[in-house]
Amino acid sequence: MPSAFFRLHCGLLVSCAALAAQDDAPNLLEARRGFETKIVRREVHEDPLAVPPGELFEIVHYEGAAGGLQALLGTRPEGTPDGARLPAMVWITGGFPPGGAWDAMWTGETSVDNDQTAQQWRRAGFVMMYPTCRGTFGNPGVQEGFYGEVDDVLAGIEYLRGLDWIDPERIYLGGHSTGGTLALLVAEATDRVRGVVSFGPVVDPLDYGEQHALHDPEVEKENQLRAPVRHLAAIRVPTLVLEGAWGNVEDIEGLREANENPLVRFVEVPACDHFELLAPANRILAERLREQPDLARVTISSGEITKGIIVGRAAMSESNDLFALSIAREAGHDLQQPQRFRFAIRSWDAEVHRVVQNAIGQVARSLDLEVAKAVDGVDDDGDAYQEVVLFGTLRPLPDLDELFRISRKLDALADELDAAYWHWTIR
Numbered sequence: 001m002p003s004a005f006f007r008l009h010c011g012l013l014v015s016c017a018a019l020a021a022q023d024d025a026p027n028l029l030e031a032r033r034g035f036e037t038k039i040v041r042r043e044v045h046e047d048p049l050a051v052p053p054g055e056l057f058e059i060v061h062y063e064g065a066a067g068g069l070q071a072l073l074g075t076r077p078e079g080t081p082d083g084a085r086l087p088a089m090v091w092i093t094g095g096f097p098p099g100g101a102w103d104a105m106w107t108g109e110t111s112v113d114n115d116q117t118a119q120q121w122r123r124a125g126f127v128m129m130y131p132t133c134r135g136t137f138g139n140p141g142v143q144e145g146f147y148g149e150v151d152d153v154l155a156g157i158e159y160l161r162g163l164d165w166i167d168p169e170r171i172y173l174g175g176h177s178t179g180g181t182l183a184l185l186v187a188e189a190t191d192r193v194r195g196v197v198s199f200g201p202v203v204d205p206l207d208y209g210e211q212h213a214l215h216d217p218e219v220e221k222e223n224q225l226r227a228p229v230r231h232l233a234a235i236r237v238p239t240l241v242l243e244g245a246w247g248n249v250e251d252i253e254g255l256r257e258a259n260e261n262p263l264v265r266f267v268e269v270p271a272c273d274h275f276e277l278l279a280p281a282n283r284i285l286a287e288r289l290r291e292q293p294d295l296a297r298v299t300i301s302s303g304e305i306t307k308g309i310i311v312g313r314a315a316m317s318e319s320n321d322l323f324a325l326s327i328a329r330e331a332g333h334d335l336q337q338p339q340r341f342r343f344a345i346r347s348w349d350a351e352v353h354r355v356v357q358n359a360i361g362q363v364a365r366s367l368d369l370e371v372a373k374a375v376d377g378v379d380d381d382g383d384a385y386q387e388v389v390l391f392g393t394l395r396p397l398p399d400l401d402e403l404f405r406i407s408r409k410l411d412a413l414a415d416e417l418d419a420a421y422w423h424w425t426i427r
Contacts, residue, residue, distance in 0.1 A: 025233035028150065028189040032225050041214045043143040045097060045136040056106045057128075062159035065151045066134040066141035072101040074127040076165050085167035087290070088160055089121040090129045090193070092153065094177030094200075096212060097143050099152075101130035112312040114275040115282075116176055124286035127166060131156035145214035146182060146205045146226040153186045157193060170194055170293050176278060180241075181205060181228060187239050188231040195295030196239040197285060200274050202251040203229040203258075232259045238295035242267045242281055242305075247274030269302045271415070272309050280308020317407045320423065325396055328426050335396040343369065343390040343406065344422040345414045348379075353386040356419050360388050363413055367406050368392060387422065396426075 049059055052072060060073045080086065092098055093116055104110045105117050105128070122128045133152040134141035141148070153173075161168040173193045175183030180201040187196040202208065204227035206217055215222040224230050232255065243252040245268055256266045269277045281300065288298045329335055345360070347353040357374065364371050369392040378384055390410075394403055407424070414421040 025231075027234040027236070028185060028225070028231050031231065031234075035221060035225065037144055037147045037215055037222060037225070038219070039142060039144055039214050040216050043097070043135060043145075043214055045143070046138055049101060049132065049137050050103050052101075052103075052106050057101075060159070062155060064134065064139075064155035066148060067139070069134070069139055069152055069155055070132055070137065071156050071159075072105060072128075072130040073160075074122060074129070076127075080165065085165060085170075086127050087125065087170035087293070088127040088129060088166050088172070089118065089286075090131060090153070090157055090160065090171065090173045091118040091121070092173075092175030092179030092182050093130060094175070094179040096178060096208075097133060097136050098149065098175070098178040098182045099131055099133045100137055105130060111316070112279055113309075113316055115279040116275070118174060118176075118278070118282050120279060120282040121174075121286040124283075124290045126172075126286060126290070129156060129160055143214055145212065146185060147215070147222075149182055150185050150189050153182065154190055154192070157186075157190070161192065172197065172289065172295070174198070174282075176200060177274065178205075178208070184228040184239070184241070185226070185231075187237065188228065188234045191236040193237055194293060195237055195289070196235075197282075197295075198239065198241045199278060199281070200243045200248050200252075201228055201241065201255070202248055203227065203254040207248075207251060229255055229258050232261050232264055235261050235263050237263065239264045240267065240285075240295060240300070241265070242269065242277060244268075244272035244274055244277050245270045246272060263296070267300060267302055267305070269305045269309070272306070276309050276312070277305050279312060281305045283308065313411065314404075314408055317411050318404050321400075321403055321407050324423060328396070331426075333396075333426050336398065338393050338395050340427040341392050341394055341403075341424050342427050343392070343410055343424045344375075344387045345410060345419050346385050346387045346422040347417075347419040348383055348385045349418075350386070352418050353388070356388050356414075356417050359413065359417065360390070363409065364390055367409060369406070391427075 057072050057074055059070055061068055061070050093100055108119055110117055131153055132139055133149040135143035160166055160171055171193050172195050173183050173186060174197040176199040180198040183196055184198045184201045210217050243249055252266060252268055284300050284304055292298060333339060345356055347356055360371055369390040372389040372391055375387040375389055396403060411421040
């Protein structure tokens, strides 16, 4: 067996060789030098940015390669000492087109299982910047579908670095979905941020479907210069790529298989989708980077994120129960008195239904519920389904914790078996 010194020495040689290889790789901007993209489908988004309350955010303006750009920028918090410089997160929202912001950024009114605002960073003390890109929100130019948008995000980063109350050495870049893909491309183009967090990117934007391509997808060079998988070696700053196992997991696996850059790490979170991991993962990362600014030294595991998702699911389940109880009260039910509850787990696949039926007996006994005859039906989309039905008697308000427990248990069982908890009604 090789000695510990030998293994350590070889490991250092491999790491140094890998880093040297990254230094030799041209970054994305260098790879694009001399090439001019040709846009074959014109897309322009004219709707303006929502106007934020002045105490939390303002709209700022700066120059980009295609003309004037704008971003939503967090205001300097009251009480910040003179001369203090604050950390910042440049967050690229997803969808088509990527970038921009809406009122949930300052109201905080969003779902815990789909929080695309990244507000966890603001709550941890980071100044938030939500950049926009060419051809969107009234900005000049046309959208270029992951090409010129890279330059636009870079312009936002440079604007941020020039503010005397922002710490230029503690600016991070993040994004989700199409915003995560764009964030990864920006990571391949610059080292002017401290670290990059990309949620749910794709190997190549053509994976979103050619209907979203604004260039000619038959021109391979156009594709190559938009595909993050082609330029991973160019990344010079710590970069973390995350996704749920029910999201763009094939793309994450494709990026991981292609990657030889030690600065790029991947975290795949089991049993969650493209959105559920956002709130807990952003909270963990923001809190840890607030204390220790080097992303390369920050650890985050799928297990930690899963624990946060479970807490979020419980909160969502309880919120749904409380909302349903308010409706039941409006309908005239006395929530202090015993009521007959009907619970249901719905599936659209005969095999899934069979598995649910086989599993429900033990769960029903543990919850003191009785299993009724299964129900067949057709939903609003015309798709046939089958329901496993359970009944139980509860006094809703005195037994509120028990109602929460039943809903959480049935919801978790439905998730585990690829079915859907169809909540409850009072009979």
